[in-house]
Every structure is written in structure tokens, then in C-alpha cells.
Amino acid sequence: MGAAVEWFTASDYWWSRLVFQRALAGMYLVAFLTAALQFRALIGERGMLPVSRLVARVPFKQAPSLFQLHYSDRFFASCAWTGCGVSVALIAGLDSQLPLWAGMLLWLVPWALYLSIVNVGQTWYAFGWESLLLEVGFVAVLLGNDDVAPPVVLLFLLRWILFRVEFGAGLIKMHGDACWRKLTCLYHHHETQPMPGPLSWFFHHLPRPLHRVEAAANHVTQLIVPVLLFTPQPVATAAASLMILTQLWLVLSGNFSWLNWITIVLALSALRLPGKAPASVPAAPLWYEVLVLAVTTLLVGLSYQPVRNMLSRRQVMNRSFDPLHLVNTYGAFGTVSRVRYEVVIEGTAEDVPREDSDWREYEFKAKPGDPRRRPRQFAPYHLRLDWLMWFAALSPAYAETWFGALVERLLENDRDTLRLLRHSPFPPDAPPRYVRARLFRYRYTSWRELRETGAWWERTFVREYLPPTRLAGVARSS
Template identity: 85%
Template sequence: MEWFTAPDYWLSRLVFQRALAVLYLVAFLTAALQFRALIGERGMLPVPRYVARVPFARAPSLFQLRYSDRFFAGCAWAGCAVSAALVAGLDSLLPLWGAMLLWLVPWALYLSIVNVGQTWYSFGWESLLLETGFVAVLLGNDEVAPPIVVLFLLRWLLFRVEFGAGLIKMRGDECWRKLTCLDHHHETQPMPGPLSWFFHHLPRPLHRAEVAANHVTQLLVPFLLFTPQPVATAAAALMIVTQLWLVLSGNFAWLNWITIVLALSAVQFPADPPSVAGAPLWYEVVVLAVAAVLVLLSYRPVRNMISRRQVMNRTFDPLHLVNTYGAFGTVSRVRYEVVIEGTADEAPRENADWREYEFKGKPGDPRHWPRQFAPYHLRLDWLMWFAALSPAYAGSWFGVLVERLLENDRATLRLLRRSPFPADAPPRFVRARLFRYRYTTWRELRETGACWERTYVREFLPPTRLAEVAQRP
């Protein structure tokens, strides 16, 4: 069937697949390097306890069948290896069915991780990577031209990502409608980047223009994805530019990058297509059948998207096949941070030698300038931002974090930038205090060299010693 394929998109498919494989690699690397302290056997939210109470049907995962830290590490590093092979183009050397199976491997492995990751894997970009990765299985390799139906599914996904995010903003915080959200967002976002301070200090009229341009890109431009070329390419290019602007302004894991990757699939690159054989019948049947299922599963995400009670980042099936997305429906006006300190003194008096633990990404020392980590995802740092918004977000894991710090647990300390205590001399007490943070002005930056100014608000956790840690998962 000649209508089934679009040969002119062969380079779009190649760029999309290689870029997606890079994001898979980042995701698996993040899992391999952080899981022990987060969800390992001695983690803050251990997988064995989770799978003991959650049935396989609700959270399909290899780790429902068997779990050990060694097995999880093997799966995560295997995911890294397969992803690297896909980046190198191994799928193009295999027969069509082999390439599809190879693309299915990282999807199945990452699904297994996400479905037992609990709070640490509750972010929208986890489902977005899984949905994108599942559709990518159907794209084929150099044996066939890209199927039109699959290219449509990728645009449909990109449409839902952008349009859903635009709707949640217009329905959520009034500052989006008043064009004033960026007066606060760069200062209060979960994890600022090295340029966020400068973005915050841009002129307010430019902030208004940024918000207005965002509304256009998310609420109007997505419809142009379904128009003929070159209009669809122009629409995708505009989305890519917008996402790159967001990449510069903060650390949002791979959310912006995977949106860029999706947009690349809609770009028609000016390159002559190679000669390929027609798609085999079995391939056409599989693609059309799976596409029909995905379209049917889109009903609930679409119903949520058009609802006045729209919710962000919700998955409607345990395989994360079709999901709903959205971010920053509400923007905080004030930034709070939980600062964790320890002391080796015998008594935890206020004048004791309290030393601050430094995190890799979240603000701490006012003089420490933020670094760029995205697309790498610092999961503990992100959850610490939520903890500062409300202790309820930290109820299931914060007590265990404190316990691990009192033990000088190696896996936990690897998640931090610096521990103030030697490996063989853990603190006697650990406490947590809540501070209000704000960006310094240009004058304050010149005078103090600090990008943040912080003010003590209240006690978050009183001084606690190992025998007193009460809250456990």
C-alpha cells in the first residue's frame, strides 16, 4: 500500500530514533546511579515492600517477579547498553522484526522501573518517555519507509503535550492569564539552572512577551502540526525554539528534550530518500492494529484535557501507553527550601557546631551558583522542593533520609554534593530548617557574590538522633 509509508521522512525518523535512544540512555543511567538510596533494599521507599502490597496487574514489572539490588542494577545497566547500541544504529543492521524487538527492550525495562519507582518516578516525563518509546517500536528501520500512521501518532502525542500544558496554565493560576507568571517562575521553579538568575532579572515587559509567546506556541501552533508541509515543519521548529529557551532557563530533567525529540519527527528534512522495498503485510497489520488501540485509549486523556477539572500528568493504564500531560498549572510566588544540618556535639543546642549538607542541584549555600544537570534527573533534589512546599510530600521518605544521614550511609551520601562529616564519623544529631530564598539583586550580587539571600522561617524537623527516628516507610 503506497499510502502506508512516507519515504520523505526517512531522515526525520533517523534523527528522532537516535535522539530518543540518547534520552533512554540518560534515563537508565539516572536509575543505575541513584536507585540504591531511593528504592533499593535499604532505600527510602524499598521496592520489596511496595510489590508486597501492590499486585502485578496494577504495576506490571519484572521486579514483581523478583527483586534484588543486583538484579535491578543489571536491568538498569542493560538498559544503558541497549540504548547505547540504538544510538550507534544497531537497529539498522537487523531485520525489521529484530529492530522492533530491540526497541521494545528499553521500553519494557524502563516500564519495569517506573512501575515500582513510587514517588521518585511520579513525574510526567517518565510516562512521556514510555509513551514515546512504545510508539517508536512501530517506526521500523531502513528496510521500510516510515509509516504515515506512526508519524501521525507522534504528532498526536506532541499535540497533547503542548496543548494540554497550555490549557492547564489558562485554567490554573491567574498569573498565566495576566501574563505575570514569569515575574516569579524563574526564582521559584523546582531546580534553577546557571542562567535562571539572569532570566529572572529580565525586564518585566519581556516576561509578559515570553508568557504571551508561550500561549501562542502551546494553544495555537499545535494545530498546525496536522497541516501540509512546510507549515508543519515551521510549527515544529517554533516548538523546538521554545523548548530550547526553557532548557536555558532551568533544569527540567528530560521534559524539554523529549518534547524537542517529538518535534523533530514532524520536521521534513531536505534529503532524497533511499530506495527501500515495500512494507511487508505483517508489518502493516501490526502497525494499523496497534495504532487503532492507541487511538481508542486516547479517549480518557482527551476527555481529561477538555475537562474544566483537567489534571496534570496522569496515566490511565498500567502500561503508560497513552497519558495526559501538563506542567506548572500553578506558580509559587515564594521559594522555600529545607536545609538539613548535622552536628557531632553531645547536645543539640542552638549554639552547637551545626554543619549543612549540600545538595547537587537544589539551592543551599547562597553563594553556590546553580549548575546545569538536565536532562539528567536529580530525583532527591526535586522531591526536596516538594517537601519545602508541604511536609506531606515528604511524609513517606524524609524520616528514612534522616536516618541514613545519621548512619553516614554511602549510597545516600552519593546523592549529595557534599557531606560535612567524615565517612567514619557520622553526626550525632540531624535537624532540618525551613528557609525563604530569594534571588539577590544586581547590587547585592556585586557586593556579596551570592546569588541567593535566605531568611529563616521555622523548624522543619527538630534535632534527631539515630534512636529517635520514628517515621519509616
């Protein structure tokens, strides 16, 4: 190999790049599959927040997207399923069978398609892991294939993203809720997190001293270990490995979509796995070197705003500073709720709704409902409506743009909306006459209560969230 390869590329990370790319393609597949299966009820032509309304008021330069040029449910579905197909091809290694430039274009396809989805997804896509997938996916476009060893500067960029994800999450905790500094947040977190998993009840019942150890270990992993990513090997590999173990602990304790998984994928790029590039790999072409260095310079320059935000006492979480989501700021759980509230939606077929009417409860796929139903594991798949229902319980303000439309769709027995739910209590040809919503306080049962009742939750009525509503009334309010 020529001298150019020696300074520009790092053959020691050949297998690290390969594992990273295949794992990232898996993340793309999950994201596109989530979009394809849920979009009609959320942002489709008859969705709760239709894309057509957004593009009518938001110009292309603020939210660049293919759907700014044309939108139909058929077109969106074709884009989402195309993303799934390209992701499968990347998992299978098609990019390695193509020339360098063609492999890069193949990686550009899922990035451009998913950017188009996120930029019209509105509140359903306002999560940090959406921007994180786009930021990582953009760097992956330039990472190369079997025609070139992985460029050093891009490996640095991936570590820089991982550093900002972890360090930003650590700082938001220090800047935010005092319980993180007191090491007491995990007394509550496993019970009040957005979407508990099948083991969350058990995590909640761990001894409190162990919860304090968890919180302290979290601070070490997010505030100290990330710095070690920029040290020589094998220290950097050890740091990345510790981050992976921490993320796997979080995977076991809750459902956080693909946030934990893509963080693990990022950490894989920092591992120095056994094996080197084949001896026959040619030197990187000049055009490729120039392009990689130019984009790296751009991304480093764009990092100014995220770094400034990260170091500010008024640090905000999960914000993009450019419409292409090239460099973003991250963070999670700067504040931890002490009490869990849930919005329970019910319907009745009776003509006159009364308190003693036959009110039947809608059951969601993942969010707590029936106290006897154990939480399920869904991550990395993202149940967007279930997540937003958690925010709706925190404050009606989080749901004011879509909750009325949800109620309207339930009153219509809308097929696409009902597909987002685990169970509707009404047959397809007999929708409810009225729908109401009530706010409950949920708490985990104790070991004794679980044995005696079989219930994982105990819930207490708090107040009315939405009074009994008919279809005509909802239509007028929307």
C-alpha cells in the same frame, strides 16, 4: 516500490525518522544512567522506599514490572546497565543492521525495562517525563528500520503525542493560576521553579515587560502552534521548528530533567528533512502493516480519557490511565509559587543539641543551599532527591513517606545516600549524633547585592521543619 508503500509509508520522512530514533535512544540512555546511579538509596533493598515493600502490596496487573517477579539490587543494576547498553547500540544504529522484526524487538527491550523501573519507582518516578518517554518509546518500537519507510499513521501518532504535550500544558495554565491569564507568572517562575539553572538568575532579572512577552509567546506556542502540526508541509515543519526553539529557551532558563529534550525529540519527527528513502527499499510486509494499524487503532481509542481530562475544567497534570503508560496526560506549572522555600538539613556531632551547637549543613548537588553557590546545569540528567526536596519545602505532606528515612540514612552516614549529595560535613567514620531540618525563604539577590556580596541568593529563616533527631528516635518513628 509497490502500491502498498505509496499509501502506508512516507518516504519523505526517512531522515526525520532516523534523527528521531537516534535522539530518542539518547533519552533512554540518560534515563537508564539516572536509574543506575541513584536507585540504591531511593528504592533499593535499603532505600528510602524499597521496591520489596511496594511489590508486597501492589499486584502485578496494577504495576507490571520484572521486579514484581524478582528483586535484588544486583538484578536492578543489571537491568539498568543493560538498558544503557541497548541505548548505546540504538544510538549507533544497530537496529538498522537487523531484519525488521529483530529491530522492533531491540526497541522493545528498553521500553520494557524502563516500564519495569517506572512501575516500581513510586514517588521518585512520579513525573510526566517518565510516562512521556514510555509513550513515545512504545510508538518507536513500531517505527521500523531500513527495511521499510516510516509508516504515515505512526508519524501522525507522534504528532498527536506532541500536540497533547503542548496543548495540555497550555490548557493547564488557562485552567489554573490567574497569573498566566494576566501574563505575570514569569515575574516569579524563574526564582521559584523546582531546580534553577546557571542562567535562571539572569532570566529572573529581565525587564517585566519582556516577562509578559514571554508568557504571551508561551500561550501562542502551546495553544495555537500545536494545531498547525496537522496542516500540510511546510507549515507543519515551521510549527515544529517553533516548538523546538521554545523548548531550547526553556532549557536555558532552568533544569527540567529531560522534559524539554524529549519534547524536542518529538518535534524532530514532524520535520521534513532533506532526503528520501533509498530506491531499493521494499514494500512493507503485510504482517507489519496489520500490526501497525492494529496498534494505532488501540492507541487512538485509549486517547479518549486523556482528551477528556485535557478539556475538563478540573484538568489534572501528568497522569497515566493504563499500567503500561501507553497514552497519558501531560502539563506543567498550572500553579506558580510566589515565594521560594527550601529545606536546609544540618547535623551536629555534639551529645546535647542546642541552638548554638556546631550545626553543619548538608549540601545538595542542584537545589539551592549555600547562597553564594551559583546554580549548576544538570538537565537532562535528573537529580530525583533534589526535585523531591523542592516538593518537601512546599508541604511536609509531599515528604511524609521518605523524609524520615532520609534523616535516618544521614544519621548512619549511609554511603549510597551520601552519593546523592554534593557534600556531607561529616567524615565517613564519624556520623552526626543529631540531624535537624529548617525551612528558609530564598530570594534572588539584586545586581547590586550580587556585586557586593557575591551571593546569588538571600535567605531568611522561617521555622523549624524537623527538630533535632537522633538515630534511635527516627528508627522508632519509621
